[in-house]
Amino acid sequence: MNISKLLERYFEGETSLEEERSLKAYFACDEVAEEHQIYKDLFSFYAEEAQIECHSEDSIDLLLEKYFDGETELSEEQRLRDYFSSNEVKEAHEIYEDLFVFFADEAEIVYQGEDSIDLLLEKYFAGESSIAEEQRLKAYFNSEEVLEDHRQYSDLFGYFSTAQTEVLEKNIDLSRGRTLHIVRRTMVGIAATLTILLGSLYVMNLNQQGDLDNMEMTAMEEQEAEEALETTMEALAYLGVHFNKGTESLEQIKKLKKTEIFKN
Amino acid sequence: MKKLSIILTMMVFAVASSFGQADAIEKYFNKYMDDENFTVVYVSPKMFEYVAKIAPEDMDKDTRDVIKDLKGLRILTTEYNTAAFYKEAKSLINRDEYEVLMTVRDEGTNVEFLVKDQGGDIINELLLLVGGDEFVMMSFVGKIDLNKISKLANSIDIDGMEHLDKIKEDKN
Structure with a gap:
């Protein structure tokens, strides 16, 4: 780690916590380069506050030892990885470089074997797939490397990705919809009233017409009329x-x- | 919805009021319709349509005309408590609506003729109240020509006609 560079970034406020910790560790040691002496007070204050122990670059050997003993913490392994992926690997450590570079590469690799698609599909249709897995399925079906066996599902997953991009372009005016709703309700009310009114008028009219048309009297009615006349x-x-x-x-x-x- | 229900309620009231134009007299008739002490007659407008149809051709023309123009007839008579009923009936009559046409008191019998909507000799309702040995209330609804009424007694053969003719003879 280049301490000068780290310091520069530190004062720019761009250092990560990890980097700041290594800076503090550097200043906590006795072997501080002369050009860095002016900052020592500043960082040693922090060190006292945080009770940081001396932790210099030389400890790579120690870390490696711990690593092979399986006693390293994650952050320490990260530091080892950073160290080996940097260009400042000491000759003594170069034998391990391949190992840690391999780890770094491996960590970035996402397993995307063909076989797993079948498995993912199975999980998907069983409703057990995670969102990340579904994302992978979608990515697979949107790529052009879909296997013949999987072609039947490509429409389904292709639909999902196109449906996701669909956007409602029309602006819905809620207040206008409300007014329309009220107007429509009023209209329905008026229509119902008119229907009842016209219907009753029609029925009443029908009855009156019936009176005139039904002047054909039955014998009983005639007898009643006779009595009424009398x-x-x-x-x-x-x-x-x-x-x-x-x-x-x-x-x-x-x-x-x-x-x-x-x-x- | 509120508006609609108000409109509906108004409609119901309008229909109800047009069907049930029961004035005081009608209410009085309805009140004693089921009383066994009363003899009640009601001839509906519809029945008068039939009556006009079956009225014989050889009938007296005046009688025929009167019957043709009648739209309703109500008769209420009783022999009990005649004085009390006569009084009650008189008190029920709205004097703004009905006009007294004629009052006759003859040998303990009170007769009162009341008319509604008088226009010349043609009236729309004629109410006859008789109190004495019996109480009679008659309501004739329709176009009624008083000139024709006076001739009716001559053409219809009932008791009292002889008496009437005798007077006429005397007159002549």
Whole structure:
């Protein structure tokens, strides 16, 4: 690790926590280069605060030892990997370089063997696939290297990827929809009212027409009408009698007056 | 929905009021319709349509005309409590609606003629109230020509006609 470079990045505020930790470790040691002495106070303050132990580049040997003993932590392994992938590998360590470079390459590799597609499909249709796995399936079917056996599913997964890109371009105006809804409801109400009104009018009209058309009377109706006529005539006669009884009195008075006039 | 229900309610009221134009007299008739002490007669407008149809051709023309123009007839008579019923009936009559045409008191019998919507000799409803030995309430609805009514007694053969003719003879 180039301490000068790290310091530069540190003051730029670009260092990672890991890098800052290694800086602090460097300054915690006694072997600080002269040009870095001015920062020593600063970092030793941190070191005191965090109780950081001396941890210099030389410890690579120690780390390797720990590594082969299987006692390294993940962060330490990362440091080893960083060290070997950098160009500053010491000659003494070059024998291990291939090993760690292989690890670094391997970590980036994602296994994408053909056989796994069958397995993934099986999991997918069983509903057990993870989102990452489904993503892989989609990527596979969108590539042009789909096997003949898998062609039947390519439409399905192709649909998913095109459906994902679909965007509703029309702007939905919610307030306008609401107004429309209210207007439509009102219209339905008015229509229903009109229907009931016109319907009842029609039925009433029908009944009245029926009255006129159905003047063909049954025998019973005729008998009832006969009785009604009789009753009406009697009633009218009764009325007439009483009416005349009243007017008769008037006539008598008139007659009386007339005779008086004649007398005069 | 609220509006719709209001409209519906209004419609129901409109229909109900047009069907049930029961005035005081109609209510009075309805009140005693089921009373066994009363003799009740009701001839509906529809029945009058039939009556006009079956009225014989050789009938007296005036009588025929009167019957043809009638739209309804209600009769209510009883021999019990006549004075009380007469009083009740009179109190029920709306004097703004009905006009007294003639009142006759003769040998303990009160007779009152009331008319509605009078226009010349043609009236729309004639109400006859008789109180005495018996209580009679008659309501004639329709176009009624008073001139024709006075002639009715002559053409219809019932009791009292002789008496009437006698007077006429006297007159002549």
